[in-house]
Amino acid sequence: MKQNTDNLSRTDINILEELQGDSRITVSELAERVSLSDSPCWRRWKKLEQDGYITGYHASLDRKKLGLQVVGFSQVRLSRHHPTDTEKFEDAVNELSWVITCFCIAGDADYIVQIVAYDLDQYYERVSELRKLPSVFSIQSSIGIKEVKNTHRLPI
Template sequence: MNKKESATYELDDIDIAILRIIQREGRISNNKLAERVNLSETPCWRRWKRLEEAGYIDNYTTVLNRQKLNLQVSGFTLVTLGNHDVESTEPFEEFVGLVEWVVMCSCIAGSADYIVQIVAQSLEQYYDRLSELRRVKGVTALQSNMSIKEIKSTSHLPIG
């Protein structure tokens, strides 16, 4: 068991407040965060570090604007594999882990095995990416649904 798994503890109101703020404002300075949660800087920094070490904070990232980057096409593809053994699932999961144009992948229950979100600059590029996905060993069927308008996209979790 690693340190992050073993360091889980009960969150209090201040911990939850810290998580809410840094989830929305990842670049906030410690002194601004301390002001917002009504702590002095050193205890605030200690709590922040403890939340990181306990694994409550997985990563810090920047959200880029897809339209500015000319990634106008987004689609969700249901992927079905012929078998569910490691020889079939491993090549597929490795492939989607390596390509940047798959921005989300989940193993699902139901009529398909996985759902992936693919981004592209054009429908032609999207088709090319589907063709690559279709060639992955074990893939037997794909069914795509195109996004025509994004209503909500977030990685923010409901906390507390």
């Protein structure tokens, strides 16, 4: 599949790559890394924001240091697939702070939901809460036992 970066210059891509690594970088540091002067670098950075390539900035937190020892993945099947049912489910999932990601998927399940919890008891409580959401028919869960890779960086 072709990358959707045709309208981006190599410099723009370099800016995006640098910002993925450190979004707290100063304009001067970024300009030096991408071989620009400060003003053109700042203008390109702002244009990438305006054009929607940069959707926000965040701090990466260490979930284990915060006590979130359990990561689980629950495949959710809905009993009904009417748009109002799927909207209600998706709206409800969006309100749950302990749901880290949720994707509508193809295959045996309708959604895959990533959940974090302090321990297995809390994970069970959270899956039980998922079961109560609109139109949920079944849930099949798997627990992560070793984190091999976890990144927010996109390959561009």
